[in-house]
Amino acid sequence: MAAPGVTVPSEAALVVRALLSRVAFYVFVVVVSAFFALPLLWLVLAPFDSHPNLDVKAPSGTLQNFRDVFHDPNVVTSLRNSAILAVATMAIVVAAAALAAYALSRVRIPGRDLLLYVLLLFSSIVTGSAAMVPLFLLIYDLGLINSFIGVVLVLAGGLLPAAIFILKDFMDSVPASYEESARVFGASSFQVLRDIVTPVVRPGLAVIAVWGLVQVWGNFLIPFILIRSPDKSPAAVVVYNFYTEGGQADLRLLSAFSLLYSIPVVAMYLFVSHRYGFRFHGGIKR
Amino acid sequence: MADVRVRSLTKVFPGGVRAIDELDLDIEDGEFFALLGPSGCGKTTLLRTLAGLETATSGRLEIGGREVTRLPPGARDVAMVFQDYALYPHMRVDDNIAYPLKIKKVSKTERRARAAEVGSHLGLEPLLLRRPAQLSGGQQQRVALARAMAFRPQLFLLDEPLSNLDARLRLEARTFLRRLQTEVATTTVYVTHDQAEALALADRIAVMEAGKIRQLGTPVEVFKRPANLFVAGFIGSLRMNLLPATVSGERLALGESSVPVPPSAAGQVREGEEVILGARPEFCTLVADGEDAIAGEVTILENLGTEYLVTVEAGETVVQVTVDEGDEPAAGERVRVRPVPERALVYRADDGNLVGSPATEPAPVEA
Numbered sequence: 199m200a201a202p203g204v205t206v207p208s209e210a211a212l213v214v215r216a217l218l219s220r221v222a223f224y225v226f227v228v229v230v231s232a233f234f235a236l237p238l239l240w241l242v243l244a245p246f247d248s249h250p251n252l253d254v255k256a257p258s259g260t261l262q263n264f265r266d267v268f269h270d271p272n273v274v275t276s277l278r279n280s281a282i283l284a285v286a287t288m289a290i291v292v293a294a295a296a297l298a299a300y301a302l303s304r305v306r307i308p309g310r311d312l313l314l315y316v317l318l319l320f321s322s323i324v325t326g327s328a329a330m331v332p333l334f335l336l337i338y339d340l341g342l343i344n345s346f347i348g349v350v351l352v353l354a355g356g357l358l359p360a361a362i363f364i365l366k367d368f369m370d371s372v373p374a375s376y377e378e379s380a381r382v383f384g385a386s387s388f389q390v391l392r393d394i395v396t397p398v399v400r401p402g403l404a405v406i407a408v409w410g411l412v413q414v415w416g417n418f419l420i421p422f423i424l425i426r427s428p429d430k431s432p433a434a435v436v437v438y439n440f441y442t443e444g445g446q447a448d449l450r451l452l453s454a455f456s457l458l459y460s461i462p463v464v465a466m467y468l469f470v471s472h473r474y475g476f477r478f479h480g481g482i483k484r
Numbered sequence: 485m486a487d488v489r490v491r492s493l494t495k496v497f498p499g500g501v502r503a504i505d506e507l508d509l510d511i512e513d514g515e516f517f518a519l520l521g522p523s524g525c526g527k528t529t530l531l532r533t534l535a536g537l538e539t540a541t542s543g544r545l546e547i548g549g550r551e552v553t554r555l556p557p558g559a560r561d562v563a564m565v566f567q568d569y570a571l572y573p574h575m576r577v578d579d580n581i582a583y584p585l586k587i588k589k590v591s592k593t594e595r596r597a598r599a600a601e602v603g604s605h606l607g608l609e610p611l612l613l614r615r616p617a618q619l620s621g622g623q624q625q626r627v628a629l630a631r632a633m634a635f636r637p638q639l640f641l642l643d644e645p646l647s648n649l650d651a652r653l654r655l656e657a658r659t660f661l662r663r664l665q666t667e668v669a670t671t672t673v674y675v676t677h678d679q680a681e682a683l684a685l686a687d688r689i690a691v692m693e694a695g696k697i698r699q700l701g702t703p704v705e706v707f708k709r710p711a712n713l714f715v716a717g718f719i720g721s722l723r724m725n726l727l728p729a730t731v732s733g734e735r736l737a738l739g740e741s742s743v744p745v746p747p748s749a750a751g752q753v754r755e756g757e758e759v760i761l762g763a764r765p766e767f768c769t770l771v772a773d774g775e776d777a778i779a780g781e782v783t784i785l786e787n788l789g790t791e792y793l794v795t796v797e798a799g800e801t802v803v804q805v806t807v808d809e810g811d812e813p814a815a816g817e818r819v820r821v822r823p824v825p826e827r828a829l830v831y832r833a834d835d836g837n838l839v840g841s842p843a844t845e846p847a848p849v850e851a
Contacts, residue, residue, distance in 0.1 A: 375570035382535050383584035383635060384558030393583070397574040 241460065244453035251449065263454035272428050273455060276436035280415055281462075283349055283432055288410040290354040291361050292403055298358070299365035300391060304377075314366065317359035330423060337424055344426040352420050357413055361406045368402030369395065408470050412463055433459045486548030486638040486671055487513045488534065493543035495529055495695075503529035505695035507543070511688075514669045516662070518686035520676055522718070526695040527675045531641050534673060535564045548638050558587075563632035564641040567648065569624045571616035577627050578603065578612040584635040602634040606664075622653045629661075633668065640665075640672040646681060658684055679719050683707060691715045709748075709829065713836035716762050716829070722793065725768065725803045725823075727761045727778075728833065736761055736830070739799040741778040743823060749830035749839040758833035763823035765793060768805040770819050777820035778803055782813050796821050 207215075236254055244250035245264065246257035267273055302310060333352060334343075342348030376398065377390050385393065396403070418434040425431050428439070437459060440451040488511040495504040503526045511517045519527040532538045534545065536557030545553045552560045563584070571580050581603060582595040590598070603612050606626045616624055625645060632640055645661070646654045662685050665672050676682050682689045683703040691699045691706060691714075699711040710716035716724045729736040729743075731753045736743050738761065745753060746761075753759060771777050780798030792812040796803050796819060805821050813819050830839040 373568060373570065375566040375568050376572060378535075378537050378557075379564060379566055379570040380583070380587070382537065382557045382560075382562060382564045382641075383587050385587045386558075389587060394572055398572075400574075 241453065241456055244449065245457045247450075247453075249450075250453050263450045264458075267451050267454040267458070270451070272431065272436050272439070273458075275429055276431055276433045277458065279346075279430060280432035280434065280459075283346060283353070283421065284411045284414040286346065286350045287353045287357065287414045288407050290350065291357045291410045292407050294354070295358055295361035295365050295406055296396070296399075296403060297391075298362045299369045300395060302362065303366050303369035303372075314363055318363050320359050327419065330419070333420075334423055343424060344430060346430070348424050349421050352424065353414050353417060356420075357410055361410065364409075365399070365402050365406055368399040372398050404470070404473075408466060411466065415463060487511060487546075488517075488639065488671065488673070489544075489546040490530075491544040491546075493530075493533065493545065494541045495526075495533055495538060496541045502695050504533065504540075507695065507697060509690060509697065509700070511671060511673065514671055516665050516672045516674065516685060516687045518674045518676060518682035518689045519692060520679060520682040520689050520718075521692035523677060525692040527677075527692050528643060529695075530692075531564075531643055531673060531675045534560075534639070535562055535641050536560050537564075560639075561637050562639040562641055563635045563637040565628045565632050565643065565645045567644045569616075569628040569645075569648075571624055571627055571631075573616055575615075576612070577608060577614055577616070577619070580616065580627060581608075581612075581631045581634050584631060588635075598634050599630075602630045606630045606633075621649050622657060625649060625657060626660075629664070633664075637670070640670055642672060642674045644676055645674075647676070647678070654681075661685065680721055683719070691718060708827075709838060710762070711838050713760060713762075713831050716831065716838075720764055722765045722804065722806070725761075725763045725765065726831070727763070727801055727803060729759055729761045731755055731757045731759060738778055739801050741798060741820075743776050743778065743828075744825060746823075746825045746828035746830060748828070752840045753830065759839070760831040760833055760836075761823065762829040762831055763803075763827065765804040765806045767824045767827035768803070769822050769824065770794070770805055770807055770811075770813065771822045773820060774822065776825075777822035779818065779820050782815050782817045782819055785812060785815055794819075 240252070240254050243254060243257045246259055246261070247255070248258045248260045248262065250257075250263075302314065307313075337343055337348045337352065340348070342351070372395055376394050380390050380394050416434060418438070421432050422435045422438070425435065428436070433455075437452065437455055440448045440455065488509070490507055490509040493504055493507045493509075494502070496502050505526075507526075507530065519530060521527045529538060533540050534547070536552070536555060536559075540553055543553070544551065547560060547562065572583065575583065578596070578599045581599040585595045585598060600609075600612065603609055606629060608623070608626055608630060611619060611623060611627075616627065619627065625648070628645070646657050649657055658681060665685075674682070674685060683706070686703060688700065688702055689706050690697045693714050699706055699715045701711075706715065706719055710719055710724070713726060716726060727738055729738045731737075731745065732742065733755070734745055734750075736745055736759065743761070749759075778796070778798050778801060780796040780801070780803065782794055783797050784795040786793040786795075787809075788806070790809050791806045792809060794805050794807050794812060796805065798821075803821050807813070831837060832839060
C-alpha cells in the first residue's frame with residue numbers, strides 16, 4: 199500500500215500511540231469530572247459523618263445530623279414554604295405563558311420578534327441583582343413584604359419572558375390547519391386552545407413546569423430580600439442560617455439539610471426523564 | 485344541501501396581492517365542482533374564503549341562499565378537508581371523527597353512533613381506536629373525509645385531498661371520492677392543481693389564473709374546446725400543440741406546410757391574421773403523404789405504454805402526435821402530421837381566445 203521511500207510507522211508503534219492517546223483522554227476526563235464529582239460526593243457523604251469538614255472522606259455512618267436538623271422548627275416549614283412558592287409560581291407561569299405564547303404565535307403584529315427578544319432580555323433583569331432595590335421598593339409600596347404573594351409575583355414575572363419565548367416555539371410547531379379545521383367546525387378560540395393546542399404542546403408545557411419548579415426551588419435572592427420572618431422563609435434561605443454559636447458554618451446541619459433540599463429536584467429529574475424521556479443519548483430521532 | 489353564489493368577490497392580501505379578482509361564480513346544489521389552476525392562481529384562497537378562514541375584501545358570498553360574506557367560519561355549516569388532513573394527533577380516530585359533533589353539542593351517545601356509522605361506511609371500523617400516527621396516508625385521508633361527513637354540512641370544501649397520496653392510491657381514492665359524493669349528494673367544492681383529477685371527478689370545472697376564472701364548463705367542454713391559450717396549455721395529460729400560423733385564403737400557413745382552416749373557425753378569421761393552431765397530440769395522425777399535413781422529421785420517440793408520443797420537427801415548428809404502439813415511425817424518418825380538422829382549434833394570436841365559439845368565449849373584459 200505504502201509508496202516506496204516513505205517510512206511507515208510499524209504496527210506496534212501505531213498500537214502504542216492509540217493506547218497512549220486513549221489513556222490521555224481518560225485522564226483528562228477524570229480530572230474534569232472530579233471538579234464536578236467532588237462537591238456532589240461531599241453532599242452525599244458529609245451528612246452521615248459525625249464531624250464533617252470540607253474534605254471528602256468516608257463517613258462515620260451516623261444519622262444524628264438528620265435528627266438534629268429536624269429539631270430545628272424552621273426546617274420542615276421551610277421545605278413546605280419552598281414547595282408552596284414553587285408550585286404557585288409554576289402554575290402562574292405555565293398558565294400565563296401558554297396564553298401569551300399562543301397569542302404571540304398566532305397574531306401577526308409588527309415587530310413581534312423584536313418584542314420577544316426584548317422580553318427575554320428583561321427576564322434576566324427582573325430577577326437580577328440590579329433590579330433588587332426598585333423591586334424591594336415596589337413590593338414594599340404594594341404592602342407585599344413578607345408575603346408569599348409578593349415573592350410569587352416577582353418570581354413569576356422573572357420567569358415568564360423566557361417561558362413565553364420557549365413556549366412560542368412549541369406553539370409555532372402546531373400546524374395552522376389543526377386550528378383552522380376546528381374553527382370551520384365551529385370551535386371557539388378557547389375550545390381550540392383547550393381541545394387542540396394544549397394537548398399537542400403538552401411536552402412544552404411540561405418543560406416549562408419542571409423548569410419553573412426548579413428555578414423557584416433554587417432561588418435564594420428574592421425570598422431572602424422580600425421575606426422577613428423565619429417561619430415564612432423557603433429552604434434556600436433557611437440553609438443560610440445554619441451557624442454555630444461561634445459564627446462558624448455548622449457543617450453537620452448544613453450538609454444534612456442540603457441533601458434533603460436537593461432530593462426533590464433529583465426526584466423530579468428522574469420522574470421527567472422516565473415519563474418524557476429527556477435522555478442524553480443522541481439528538482436524532484430514531 | 486346548498487347552492488353557492490359568488491358575486492364580484494375580491495380578496496386582496498396585506499401587501500397588495502390580489503388573490504381573487506372580481507370573481508363571479510354559481511355552484512349548483514349537489515354539484516361536484518372543481519377549482520383548477522396552477523399554484524398561486526387563487527383557487528385555495530377562494531376555498532378558504534368560502535370556509536370563512538379568509539375574509540373577502542369586497543363582494544358577496546351566499547351559501548344555500550344565506551349571505552355568509554362576513555360570518556365567522558363556524559357559522560357557515562361547511563366542512564373542510566385539508567391537504568394535510570389536520571387530524572388531531574392526540575385523539576383516537578373515533579374521537580377525531582366525533583370532535584366536530586362535540587363542538588355542535590351533540591350528545592355523547594349520538595356522537596359515538598354517528599362516528600361508528602360513518603367510520604364503517606368508509607371502511608374504518610378496524611381503525612377506530614387507533615391514533616392518526618398509526619394509520620397509512622390513505623387511511624388518514626379517509627378519516628379526514630369521515631370527520632367531514634359525520635358533521636353533515638351543507639357544503640364540503642376539499643383542499644387538494646389527494647395530493648399527499650402516492651400515484652396508485654390516488655387513483656383508488658379518486659374513484660372512492662366520486663362514489664361517495666354521488667351517494668351523499670352534498671355540494672362539493674374541490675381544489676386541485678391536477679387537471680386529470682378535475683376532469684375525472686368534477687361535474688363542472690372552473691379553470692383559474694391570477695384570481696380570475698379563465699373557463700367554466702363541464703370536463704368535456706373544457707377538454708374539447710379550451711376557451712383560451714392558458715386553458716389549452718393547462719388541460720390535458722399531454723400538452724396541446726400550439727402552433728403559430730398565418731391565415732392565407734382557406735388555409736393556415738405553418739412555415740413550409742399548410743393545413744385547411746378547421747371548420748370551427750371557418751369564416752371567422754381575416755386574411756393574413758396571425759393565429760395559433762391548437763391540436764392535441766391525440767387528435768393528430770401520422771400520414772404517409774397528402775397536402776393537409778405538416779411535413780417534418782421524427783426527432784424523439786417516447787413510450788407511453790399502449791402508445792408512442794412522437795415529436796416531429798418541421799423547421800421552427802415542433803409538433804407532437806400519439807401513435808399506437810406498433811405503428812410508430814423510426815427516429816429520423818420524414819413524416820407528415822395531420823391535425824384532425826374536426827378537433828383542431830384556432831386561437832387569436834393577440835388575446836389568446838378561441839375563435840368561433842360564442843359559448844365559451846368570455847364576455848369582453850372592461851379595462
